[in-house]
Amino acid sequence: MPTHTFVLNGNQVSVDCADDLRLLWVLRDLLGVHGPKYGCGLDVCKACTCHINGKAFNPCSVPVSDIQPSDQITTIEGLAATVGQQLHAMQQAWLKYDVAQCGYCQPGQIMAAVALVNETSAEGRQITDADIDSLRNICRCGTYPRLREAIVEAAAHM
Amino acid sequence: MPDVEVAEARAVTNGISRRRFIGYLIAAPTLVAAADLRVASPARASVATVQPVDFYDLTDLLTDAANLTAGLITVAIHPDGTASFALPRAEVGQGLTTAVAMVIADELELPLDKVEITLSDARPELQFNQLTGGSNSMHVLYDQVRIAAATARGQLALTAARLLATPLPKLTLKNGVVAAPDGTSLSYGALASPAAVSRTQAVLAQLKPASQQTLVGTPQPRIDALEIVTGTKQFAMDLDVPGALPTMVCRPPTINGTALAVLNGAAVREMDGVTDVAIIPHTQFVPGGVAVRATTFGQCIDAVRALEVQWAPGDAAGKSDPDVLRDLVSAELPMTPALGQTLDQRFTFYFRPGDPLETNCAVADVRPDSAEIWSAMKSPIYFQETVAEMLGMPVSSVTAHVTQGGGSFGRHLFADAAFEAAAISKAMGKPVKLMWHRTDNFRQGRVHPMCTSRVRITYLANNVLTFDQRHTSVATDFTHGLGEILSATLGDVPEGDYLGYSQSVFTLTANVPYNFGSVTQLLNEVYHPPGSMFNTSSVRNIYSPEVTVAKELMVDQVAKAIGQDPYLLRRSFVRDSRMLAVLDAAAKAANWGRRMAPLTAQGIGIHHEYKGYAACVAEIDCTAQTVNREVENGYTGPRVTRVTYAVDVGLPINPLGLEAQMIGGIMDGIAQALTYSLHLHDGYFLEGSWDNAYYTREWNCPPHNPPTEGIQVIIMPPNQSEPGGAGEFGVAASMAAVANAYARATGTLPTSFPINHSQPLGFTPLPTVPPIPPSPTDGLQEAF
Numbered sequence: 050m051p052t053h054t055f056v057l058n059g060n061q062v063s064v065d066c067a068d069d070l071r072l073l074w075v076l077r078d079l080l081g082v083h084g085p086k087y088g089c090g091l092d093v094c095k096a097c098t099c100h101i102n103g104k105a106f107n108p109c110s111v112p113v114s115d116i117q118p119s120d121q122i123t124t125i126e127g128l129a130a131t132v133g134q135q136l137h138a139m140q141q142a143w144l145k146y147d148v149a150q151c152g153y154c155q156p157g158q159i160m161a162a163v164a165l166v167n168e169t170s171a172e173g174r175q176i177t178d179a180d181i182d183s184l185r186n187i188c189r190c191g192t193y194p195r196l197r198e199a200i201v202e203a204a205a206h207m
Numbered sequence: 208m209p210d211v212e213v214a215e216a217r218a219v220t221n222g223i224s225r226r227r228f229i230g231y232l233i234a235a236p237t238l239v240a241a242a243d244l245r246v247a248s249p250a251r252a253s254v255a256t257v258q259p260v261d262f263y264d265l266t267d268l269l270t271d272a273a274n275l276t277a278g279l280i281t282v283a284i285h286p287d288g289t290a291s292f293a294l295p296r297a298e299v300g301q302g303l304t305t306a307v308a309m310v311i312a313d314e315l316e317l318p319l320d321k322v323e324i325t326l327s328d329a330r331p332e333l334q335f336n337q338l339t340g341g342s343n344s345m346h347v348l349y350d351q352v353r354i355a356a357a358t359a360r361g362q363l364a365l366t367a368a369r370l371l372a373t374p375l376p377k378l379t380l381k382n383g384v385v386a387a388p389d390g391t392s393l394s395y396g397a398l399a400s401p402a403a404v405s406r407t408q409a410v411l412a413q414l415k416p417a418s419q420q421t422l423v424g425t426p427q428p429r430i431d432a433l434e435i436v437t438g439t440k441q442f443a444m445d446l447d448v449p450g451a452l453p454t455m456v457c458r459p460p461t462i463n464g465t466a467l468a469v470l471n472g473a474a475v476r477e478m479d480g481v482t483d484v485a486i487i488p489h490t491q492f493v494p495g496g497v498a499v500r501a502t503t504f505g506q507c508i509d510a511v512r513a514l515e516v517q518w519a520p521g522d523a524a525g526k527s528d529p530d531v532l533r534d535l536v537s538a539e540l541p542m543t544p545a546l547g548q549t550l551d552q553r554f555t556f557y558f559r560p561g562d563p564l565e566t567n568c569a570v571a572d573v574r575p576d577s578a579e580i581w582s583a584m585k586s587p588i589y590f591q592e593t594v595a596e597m598l599g600m601p602v603s604s605v606t607a608h609v610t611q612g613g614g615s616f617g618r619h620l621f622a623d624a625a626f627e628a629a630a631i632s633k634a635m636g637k638p639v640k641l642m643w644h645r646t647d648n649f650r651q652g653r654v655h656p657m658c659t660s661r662v663r664i665t666y667l668a669n670n671v672l673t674f675d676q677r678h679t680s681v682a683t684d685f686t687h688g689l690g691e692i693l694s695a696t697l698g699d700v701p702e703g704d705y706l707g708y709s710q711s712v713f714t715l716t717a718n719v720p721y722n723f724g725s726v727t728q729l730l731n732e733v734y735h736p737p738g739s740m741f742n743t744s745s746v747r748n749i750y751s752p753e754v755t756v757a758k759e760l761m762v763d764q765v766a767k768a769i770g771q772d773p774y775l776l777r778r779s780f781v782r783d784s785r786m787l788a789v790l791d792a793a794a795k796a797a798n799w800g801r802r803m804a805p806l807t808a809q810g811i812g813i814h815h816e817y818k819g820y821a822a823c824v825a826e827i828d829c830t831a832q833t834v835n836r837e838v839e840n841g842y843t844g845p846r847v848t849r850v851t852y853a854v855d856v857g858l859p860i861n862p863l864g865l866e867a868q869m870i871g872g873i874m875d876g877i878a879q880a881l882t883y884s885l886h887l888h889d890g891y892f893l894e895g896s897w898d899n900a901y902y903t904r905e906w907n908c909p910p911h912n913p914p915t916e917g918i919q920v921i922i923m924p925p926n927q928s929e930p931g932g933a934g935e936f937g938v939a940a941s942m943a944a945v946a947n948a949y950a951r952a953t954g955t956l957p958t959s960f961p962i963n964h965s966q967p968l969g970f971t972p973l974p975t976v977p978p979i980p981p982s983p984t985d986g987l988q989e990a991f
Binding site for chain 1: 428872
């Protein structure tokens with residue numbers, strides 16, 4: 050069984066598993082990291098959104114062999130540490146607007162929102178409604194309106 | 208309980224203040240208290256045959272049934288100064304744990320973060336007091352938990368009076384401390400053991416008057432918000448149950464098919480990580496197929512896809528949308544004869560998913576003589592009793608743990624995954640962590656039934672003389688135990704007459720909130736459970752969204768026919784002042800009647816249920832530029848740009864949570880009116896992913912651009928002593944408002960829903976064999 054190694058939330062980790070095992074199951078079933086949720090396994094619902102080297106991606110659709118030893122994988126559990134805080138500005142905004150309902154999609158929503166704000170900042174512009182329209186993460190509880198407010202709020206503090 | 212205590216309670220509740228109730232101090236090492244609400248219930252139930260909702264509705268029925276065992280749910284005080292309450296309900300995002308914690312903290316004079324709410328395991332002795340449904344939980348629990356908490360507070364004060372040698376009236380209770388005027392004090396923690404009783408006893412409980420409540424009615428964030436945003440909130444699939452390996456099921460190509468034989472079982476057992484393969488027969492309780500258990504879910508997906516299975520088709524084999532529609536139309540009950548000028552229209556509502564974002568899932572560990580099961584269950588007692596029978600063991604040998612649910616929308620009224628996990632664990636002789644694939648969740652999971660709703664209105668000059676509605680539906684499955692409540696409470700439903708149950712629910716919820724002369728609303732259903740060819744359940748708001756959309760569209764047609772503004776017409780016909788108030792509030796805040804550009808319009812919808820009143824104004828943009836905007840693999844279409852929703856629930860417990868529920872209901876209303884459905888084709892549903900089943904996405908949600916675009920929820924001030932329901936109350940009025948806005952913007956009355964259902968299919972259906980698609984491998988290319 051091949052060994053795969055990468056940096057998970059700041060720590061180097063290694064797992065023995067088949068090359069084509071999707072990273073989501075490496076995280077959830079082999080490493081016990083449960084923040085990223087299963088919602089479809091089709092790269093559609095985005096509930097499992099994490100970061101690879103700061104960019105949002107969906108581990109349900111990435112074979113573990115695509116991950117390099119130097120790649121930095123960040124799950125919701127490691128998000129705050131990337132900014133050296135107890136909570137990331139996006140998480141704080143989520144609390145301020147009490148965005149979550151059941152909470153199942155919210156780790157993925159937060160991870161996607163952080164990447165979106167970083168992307169627009171890198172382009173030297175403020176986030177717009179049209180940018181938020183591009184987020185594909187499903188929230189079946191329908192928290193979208195508060196989520197929109199929280200993203201704009203967080204963007205001002207990132 | 209001895210009879211004398213019942214008699215005493217009756218005297219108290221009939222005689223003195225509404226705020227004085229009987230509570231119980233329960234024999235325990237520390238202080239434990241409960242409520243007695245048995246007296247109020249039979250009095251109302253005695254007149255509760257089938258009556259219009261004005262006198263007795265579904266909320267009353269569920270409340271009366273639940274209150275019979277109020278004395279068995281308890282608030283406990285602990286030596287660390289906290290209070291705890293094992294909530295006999297599910298938490299699926301509706302915010303019940305937060306609202307209940309607020310009520311307990313308020314009544315106990317304890318900080319909110321000192322109240323710990325857990326979800327109770329199934330407790331059969333609670334009978335009807337552990338069913339989460341009908342948006343009834345807060346309505347019924349409000350009295351139960353306040354009385355229990357007030358009983359505990361009274362005992363804390365009495366005990367402190369004794370220990371501090373201070374007369375009771377001179378003590379003050381605040382922030383978990385009882386203080387005497389001389390500066391001495393005792394914390395609740397210190398009082399927890401001295402206040403305990405060795406013999407259970409009835410005492411008078413004095414509730415705080417509303418004017419002294421400090422938390423009830425104030426906006427409070429969810430008590431689990433921090434766990435959610437840090438990813439530590441635990442759902443069923445996050446539990447670490449020893450030996451419970453990932454398990455999935457290879458499902459049939461048609462609804463409710465059954466596995467006859469596995470043609471390559473030995474080869475699949477040899478696959479990487481696979482430990483077990485087992486045929487799980489389809490039954491009334493277990494969806495079934497061929498189960499595989501492996502080290503990871505990724506390996507389960509591979510194994511499911513590799514299985515070659517011989518299937519027997521389900522009863523729906525060969526059926527498509529037009530076949531069901533034909534059966535519905537022929538089952539429609541006759542209208543009363545028309546008088547005068549008539550408006551008559553039938554509306555069609557297609558099947559709709561009941562999918563939460565967390566797919567059906569459960570953990571089960573079934574041993575030869577005991578079983579332990581974890582799942583987000585809304586009817587855990589029914590599950591525990593039924594699964595015990597299924598497993599051939601006494602009810603007391605089965606432990607049913609209720610986990611936090613990742614949404615529900617009616618899906619968790621049935622414990623399909625829990626039954627299935629138990630069957631698989633038994634068949635394999637090992638613990639299993641069962642998770643449904645999303646594609647199966649859409650194709651084999653429970654759905655909102657397809658239905659038609661025909662409305663006939665007769666009018667003369669400016670007056671409506673008659674209103675008839677004939678609602679004809681694929682049967683809604685109520686066999687999860689609501690049926691027991693109905694038969695036990697109404698006493699007139701013959702066992703096994705599921706048509707009788709659904710008639711009762713329909714009669715206890717359907718209503719026409721207008722003075723429309725002679726009114727009839729009747730239900731007829733086809734394909735009855737158990738053993739129906741379709742898997743249905745009470746999806747959020749049950750019959751009401753469709754009944755309300757048909758009704759409200761026709762109210763607009765009346766307005767058009769007699770040349771009146773839709774808002775002013777409703778103003779002149781609504782028959783309740785609380786309804787008039789929400790109608791006016793929504794219209795005013797929405798600036799009803801403002802000038803709108805061509806192909807954009809406002810629409811209005813109102814709804815009465817759950818002891819509350821709601822009015823919604825929606826604005827829609829049906830311009831070509833908007834309708835034709837493109838999103839890859841997404842459906843765009845008309846966009847709702849603004850929604851104003853006024854809601855009166857009598858007594859809002861947590862306005863922040865109530866607003867959240869209305870927002871969620873509005874997102875449902877938008878989806879249900881415009882985009883969200885399942886296409887039945889040749890015995891299966893074509894939709895297999897969230898990119899096929901078009902629930903509201905960000906690009907369908909109104910932009911946040913106040914005051915011209917976005918969502919505004921107006922919560923009416925408290926005007927009742929008890930809360931109504933909230934969890935489902937945002938759906939019907941918003942769906943109706945969107946439908947009416949669409950009709951006004953396009954000049955075309957929509958008659959089938961969702962409006963895009965009959966357009967060419969916007970996606971390529973996934974194959975049915977193998978039943979689930981492979982996970983993509985190009986995820987890194989999508990990174991942003």
